[in-house]
Amino acid sequence: MSLNKKSANKVSGGTLTKYSFTSSSLNSLETAINVFLPSSAVSGSKVPVLYYLSGLTCTEDNAAQKGGFFNAAEAAQIALVFPDTSPRGAKVDGEDESYDFGSGAGFYLNATKQPWSAAYNMYDYIVKELPSKLGELPIDTSKASIFGHSMGGHGALTLYLKNRGQYKSASAFSPICNPTACPWGKKAFEGYLENGLKEGEQYDATLLLKDAQDQPGILIDSGTADDFYKQGQLLPENFQKVAEEKGFKNVQVRLQDGYDHSYFFISTFAEDHIKFHAKFLKA
Amino acid sequence: MSLNKKSANKVSGGTLTKYSFTSSSLNSLETAINVFLPSSAVSGSKVPVLYYLSGLTCTEDNAAQKGGFFNAAEAAQIALVFPDTSPRGAKVDGEDESYDFGSGAGFYLNATKQPWSAAYNMYDYIVKELPSKLGELPIDTSKASIFGHSMGGHGALTLYLKNRGQYKSASAFSPICNPTACPWGKKAFEGYLENGLKEGEQYDATLLLKDAQDQPGILIDSGTADDFYKQGQLLPENFQKVAEEKGFKNVQVRLQDGYDHSYFFISTFAEDHIKFHAKFLKA
Numbered sequence: 100m101s102l103n104k105k106s107a108n109k110v111s112g113g114t115l116t117k118y119s120f121t122s123s124s125l126n127s128l129e130t131a132i133n134v135f136l137p138s139s140a141v142s143g144s145k146v147p148v149l150y151y152l153s154g155l156t157c158t159e160d161n162a163a164q165k166g167g168f169f170n171a172a173e174a175a176q177i178a179l180v181f182p183d184t185s186p187r188g189a190k191v192d193g194e195d196e197s198y199d200f201g202s203g204a205g206f207y208l209n210a211t212k213q214p215w216s217a218a219y220n221m222y223d224y225i226v227k228e229l230p231s232k233l234g235e236l237p238i239d240t241s242k243a244s245i246f247g248h249s250m251g252g253h254g255a256l257t258l259y260l261k262n263r264g265q266y267k268s269a270s271a272f273s274p275i276c277n278p279t280a281c282p283w284g285k286k287a288f289e290g291y292l293e294n295g296l297k298e299g300e301q302y303d304a305t306l307l308l309k310d311a312q313d314q315p316g317i318l319i320d321s322g323t324a325d326d327f328y329k330q331g332q333l334l335p336e337n338f339q340k341v342a343e344e345k346g347f348k349n350v351q352v353r354l355q356d357g358y359d360h361s362y363f364f365i366s367t368f369a370e371d372h373i374k375f376h377a378k379f380l381k382a
Numbered sequence: 383m384s385l386n387k388k389s390a391n392k393v394s395g396g397t398l399t400k401y402s403f404t405s406s407s408l409n410s411l412e413t414a415i416n417v418f419l420p421s422s423a424v425s426g427s428k429v430p431v432l433y434y435l436s437g438l439t440c441t442e443d444n445a446a447q448k449g450g451f452f453n454a455a456e457a458a459q460i461a462l463v464f465p466d467t468s469p470r471g472a473k474v475d476g477e478d479e480s481y482d483f484g485s486g487a488g489f490y491l492n493a494t495k496q497p498w499s500a501a502y503n504m505y506d507y508i509v510k511e512l513p514s515k516l517g518e519l520p521i522d523t524s525k526a527s528i529f530g531h532s533m534g535g536h537g538a539l540t541l542y543l544k545n546r547g548q549y550k551s552a553s554a555f556s557p558i559c560n561p562t563a564c565p566w567g568k569k570a571f572e573g574y575l576e577n578g579l580k581e582g583e584q585y586d587a588t589l590l591l592k593d594a595q596d597q598p599g600i601l602i603d604s605g606t607a608d609d610f611y612k613q614g615q616l617l618p619e620n621f622q623k624v625a626e627e628k629g630f631k632n633v634q635v636r637l638q639d640g641y642d643h644s645y646f647f648i649s650t651f652a653e654d655h656i657k658f659h660a661k662f663l664k665a
Contacts, residue, residue: 108642108644109605109640109642110647110649164447164645167450170450170649324392359392363391363393363398363452364391364393366394366450366452367392367394367453
């Protein structure tokens with residue numbers, strides 16, 4: 100077993116367990132995940148999995164503690180996996196200087212620029228390495244969907260659109276929808292990628308949606324009182340416009356009146372998102 | 383308006399607002415509360431209120447962020463009020479030395495021992511002062527119930543049993559049920575009360591239940607994997623035994639298999655507790 104069990108709590112009839120392991124994608128650094136197994140999986144049956152990607156500054160813990168997902172995941176008998184948002188302790192100069200770049204801000208891409216490229220490979224980590232680790236658990240990784248918040252919403256949308264065979268559906272709370280056109284995305288792409296914004300286009304959900312062939316299954320909720328929305332960091336309208344132009348009827352973008360960027364917003368619609376994915380995972 | 387608004391977040395269709403104010407019970411120290419108003423109250427209608435008392439080390443924030451109460455409170459159209467667990471900054475020697483006495487550990491009593499008696503009056507604060515502050519909000523304090531966790535479960539049970547006219551029902555997660563017989567309770571009563579344990583009997587839920595005349599409405603959930611339960615800090619069996627001896631059929635004590643003392647446990651049964659109180663508050 101390459102997963103080291105760190106702690107476990109019973110919740111909602113299932114179990115939340117924290118594991119750590121050495122990640123080859125992340126330059127052999129130790130990383131941690133939280134895994135919720137619903138009751139049937141605790142009893143040994145394999146269940147579908149829903150990956151949750153967190154936003155800037157978060158670890159594997161924030162959404163597990165504040166997201167309010169477990170009662171709904173138990174009702175749907177779906178496992179939830181919460182990875183960290185970046186490598187930790189990569190010892191790159193400047194890694195801990197800002198909240199929106201470096202530690203806690205991996206942006207779910209593979210860095211190509213030195214010195215970030217050695218460890219900052221959250222794309223490979225989530226898409227390739229993490230599912231292989233879950234083979235040790237009663238999880239059927241062939242039935243997988245993905246969701247997330249803010250930077251993690253960007254991650255969920257882009258990983259899904261780039262790997263349609265691997266994920267059945269994607270959803271997001273307050274996602275960064277068009278990172279090549281917003282300050283957070285520009286800073287990340289110019290910092291992590293050798294060819295900057297141009298190279299970043301492959302990690303831009305709005306641009307990826309333009310090129311999508313098959314009807315995608317996507318749900319997005321974003322709050323109108325979200326300061327980052329008001330600052331133009333999220334740009335859900337750009338994503339929605341492409342979905343309409345392409346006639347993608349299974350892409351829903353909902354602007355939720357008066358909600359902000361917090362976990363209070365996420366917990367309000369948590370059950371909605373689990374139910375959305377359950378339709379795809381149980382189809 | 384004597385309440386100072388510090389922040390507000392929309393959640394579950396209602397609003398969570400943090401207020402601060404100067405408390406006369408707490409020696410004119412500033413204290414903070416979180417108040418959840420469901421949608422009908424946000425629109426101005428008066429709604430019933432459910433007070434939530436937190437456990438050792440917590441502030442007004444922990445249960446608001448991790449308890450998972452708001453979707454159920456919105457469904458029931460009940461306001462939730464989260465006070466702090468002690469005065470803050472009373473400048474009593476030793477106040478911040480231990481997690482289970484002083485700051486974060488007011489034990490919902492009125493201290494009679496110097497120097498604690500000046501500010502450590504959480505009983506008066508919750509029972510008398512707090513409802514008068516809520517008069518400024520669309521809350522009908524004549525329809526009130528009370529619940530809490532651990533030390534706050536002790537608070538909910540004792541405040542209810544001592545003030546049956548004021549609260550319609552009480553419930554608790556992992557409460558300290560018999561504090562005169564456990565280490566936490568003994569330390570608190572001997573530290574805060576001039577006549578120690580003897581004086582503490584008036585704040586012991588199991589002893590108060592022995593003297594109860596009318597049928598109480600009480601729900602208790604406690605986990606069997608709770609380390610504090612195993613250490614004999616909680617003693618739900620003692621409370622249950624008295625309820626059975628007295629023939630109190632509306633006192634339910636449920637030992638929940640495999641659950642611990644954490645917010646994961648609370649969030650699992652949060653909806654159950656809100657629904658329990660809604661029956662009394664809407665009767």
